[in-house]
Amino acid sequence: MNLTLRLPEEVYKELKKIAFEEDRSINGQINYIIKKYIEEQKKGV
Numbered sequence: 001m002n003l004t005l006r007l008p009e010e011v012y013k014e015l016k017k018i019a020f021e022e023d024r025s026i027n028g029q030i031n032y033i034i035k036k037y038i039e040e041q042k043k044g045v
Helices: 009-021 026-043
Strands: none
Touching: 009 026
């Protein structure tokens, strides 16, 4: 599936920095964040 996502420049820069630090692509980082969010929601956090 392809998805276009628009982010504010500052959010993109921070995301890119974190992704680099965690040795992930930006796409990989977004997937990781979304999966973690879903897991937390399932737990009721």
